[in-house]
Amino acid sequence: MLELSLEKSFPGFQLALDLMAQEGEVLALLGPSGSGKSTLLRLIAGLLAPDRGFVRFGGVDLTPLPPERRGVGFLFQDYALFPHLTVAENVAFGLVEARWPRAEREARVRELLERMELLSHAGKRPQELSGGEQQRVALARALAPKPRLLLLDEPLGALDLRLREELLFFLRRTLRETRVTTLLVTHDQGEAFLLAHRVAVIRQGRLVQVGRPEEVYTKPKDAWTARFMGHKNLLSPEESQRIGLPPKPHLLPPGALRLGEGAEGVVEERLYYGPRVGLWVRVKGVRLYLEAQEGPEEGTPIRLHLDLNQALPLEG
Numbered sequence: 001m002l003e004l005s006l007e008k009s010f011p012g013f014q015l016a017l018d019l020m021a022q023e024g025e026v027l028a029l030l031g032p033s034g035s036g037k038s039t040l041l042r043l044i045a046g047l048l049a050p051d052r053g054f055v056r057f058g059g060v061d062l063t064p065l066p067p068e069r070r071g072v073g074f075l076f077q078d079y080a081l082f083p084h085l086t087v088a089e090n091v092a093f094g095l096v097e098a099r100w101p102r103a104e105r106e107a108r109v110r111e112l113l114e115r116m117e118l119l120s121h122a123g124k125r126p127q128e129l130s131g132g133e134q135q136r137v138a139l140a141r142a143l144a145p146k147p148r149l150l151l152l153d154e155p156l157g158a159l160d161l162r163l164r165e166e167l168l169f170f171l172r173r174t175l176r177e178t179r180v181t182t183l184l185v186t187h188d189q190g191e192a193f194l195l196a197h198r199v200a201v202i203r204q205g206r207l208v209q210v211g212r213p214e215e216v217y218t219k220p221k222d223a224w225t226a227r228f229m230g231h232k233n234l235l236s237p238e239e240s241q242r243i244g245l246p247p248k249p250h251l252l253p254p255g256a257l258r259l260g261e262g263a264e265g266v267v268e269e270r271l272y273y274g275p276r277v278g279l280w281v282r283v284k285g286v287r288l289y290l291e292a293q294e295g296p297e298e299g300t301p302i303r304l305h306l307d308l309n310q311a312l313p314l315e316g
């Protein structure tokens with residue numbers, strides 16, 4: 001089990017949080033820019049010293065240990081590959097450091113290059129590879145010494161959309177197969193949901209909510225978290241009242257709205273996404289969002305079925 005309780009202050013920023021992860025668990029740290037996600041990873045890796053607190057893994061206190069003695073593999077955004085080494089040498093780097101015998105080292109590098117579909121690139125230098133291939137080499141390098149704990153900071157960060165999607169599923173399979181305890185930083189809610197067993201939502205250096213993706217999505221703790229999870233129908237007390245709810249903030253989940261019998265409204269915006277259409281409609285003076293297979297053009301009068309039983313009252 002990974003247990004941590006850490007405090008760290010910078011001018012104008014304070015991080016203070018407690019967190020736990022089970023052995024083999026993938027835990028995503030999800031939060032906006034500047035919320036302290038990378039700082040937390042650096043504290044766990046030992047690249048930064050906390051003001052107070054500890055990091056324990058498997059019952060061992062890692063806090064006093066230097067980074068290289070923590071058994072932690074990491075992939076940081078700015079942690080570039082060694083340009084003068086080949087792909088295979090980059091992947092072998094940590095194994096040489098840890099003095100693995102040559103035969104075992106070679107077998108491990110081969111195994112990883114195979115899994116990462118990089119075997120045909122083994123002799124190339126990083127600059128001869130595409131961005132996605134480089135990212136896979138960096139991941140192989142982090143996994144090579146069989147770390148018990150893996151820290152990934154925006155592992156799909158610098159990639160274009162297509163490569164990002166390709167690597168997302170690749171990373172998902174790799175993490176599931178290797179069963180290494182992983183803390184993964186992202187600011188993309190969809191990425192966190194797909195990769196992680198649980199997500200921890202962080203805001204301004206504090207833990208807001210932690211739970212399975214379904215829990216955090218369907219039962220966000222407050223309006224801020226709901227919005228951050230991608231919910232669009234967040235109603236003020238006044239808006240709640242207009243559509244027939246008590247005068248408190250509410251979240252209407254996507255399943256609560258569909259076109260059909262119900263209140264009269266009008267389509268204000270129609271967003272064509274390909275497989276689905278997003279519709280911003282105005283009903284009883286309230287702007288609401290729903291998705292459908294097909295949708296009427298902007299300006300079309302519609303009727304909206306609202307299942308108010310699904311409405312979730314929110315804090316603040």
Ligand SMILES: Nc1ncnc2c1ncn2[C@@H]1O[C@H](COP(=O)(O)OP(=O)(O)OP(=O)(O)O)[C@@H](O)[C@H]1O
Pocket residue numbers: 010011013031032033034035036037038039040187
């Ligand atoms: N070495 C440092 N010295 C001073 N302030 C720092 C230092 N490192 C980080 N900070 C500050 O701490 C805060 C959190 O930064 P951090 O990089 O952890 O955020 P983040 O959630 O990872 O953001 P992003 O998603 O943009 O990478 C920021 O306000 C940042 O300016």
